[in-house]
């Protein structure tokens with residue numbers, strides 16, 4: 001396998017190198033996902049465009065409106081250790097502690113974690129529940145895509161080949177509380193068989209607004225809109241009905257992590273636990 005590794009020093013140069021119809025040309029952030037695919041023979045690149053020398057893609061800052069701006073090249077370990085993230089989006093800090101192992105977290109970047117499109121990921125459903133968006137730049141113009149709309153299918157995203165995620169924005173979580181429950185078939189830091197992310201704007205039993213997202217058991221992070229409607233109307237007393245609606249509406253997939261029937265049963269337990277966990281904090 002021969003391929004070129006190019007290291008542009010500006011975004012414009014990177015766009016030029018990526019602007020091709022060849023699907024074997026890819027941006028390279030931490031390389032943890034790409035290297036796995038290359039080693040297993042699933043992906044044979046013709047060109048890897050390494051993003052690490054491009055300035056302005058690192059760091060985490062709190063914006064004036066209370067949102068968190070996270071540069072696309074921020075490693076998952078930096079995210080895990082960030083005081084700003086712990087203070088303003090603590091559910092992310094907790095989830096990262098069980099996202100793979102320290103060696104992977106030291107190398108993998110948030111941009112790569114969101115652009116990969118593998119359904120078995122923790123951050124896409126979680127950041128979708130937090131209503132986060134990715135800030136995307138391309139050779140022509142930039143745009144913002146909600147994390148919920150970023151992954152469109154099994155390893156498919158709405159990114160064009162010459163577009164890059166340059167940052168992630170998590171809106172202010174003031175008055176919102178969140179929980180993420182990850183269920184693995186093996187060790188606690190394994191890839192999830194099911195991930196359930198819940199964000200609630202609630203006081204006692206009353207739920208003003210909410211976002212429920214299931215990942216890993218489905219081809220792409222899936223919003224549980226019917227269940228959201230039930231909980232919005234009925235509060236805690238609607239939990240059983242909301243869980244039933246989720247199980248009926250989601251298309252689960254069979255894979256090496258477990259059968260669709262098993263994942264359906266897991267969703268029943270984990271969705272209820274995640275919602276209850278937050279409501280119990282408020283009583």
Ligand SMILES: Cc1cc2nc3c(=O)[nH]c(=O)nc-3n(C[C@H](O)[C@H](O)[C@H](O)COP(=O)(O)OP(=O)(O)OC[C@H]3O[C@@H](n4cnc5c(N)ncnc54)[C@H](O)[C@@H]3O)c2cc1C
Pocket residue numbers: 026027028029030031032033034035036051072098099100101104107108109110111112113114115116120121122123159163164165166189190191192
């Ligand atoms: C052993 C192991 C265990 C793992 N366990 C888990 C787990 O439990 N939970 C979990 O969520 N994940 C897990 N992962 C996956 C891991 O989170 C991803 O491999 C990692 O987040 C990808 O980030 P990266 O920077 O290495 O991406 P890369 O490998 O560099 O890229 C991944 C994809 O994104 C594209 N890309 C990269 N950066 C950008 C950008 N800025 N803009 C547009 N496209 C871009 C690349 O072209 C490629 O298609 C595991 C990985 C390994 C190797």
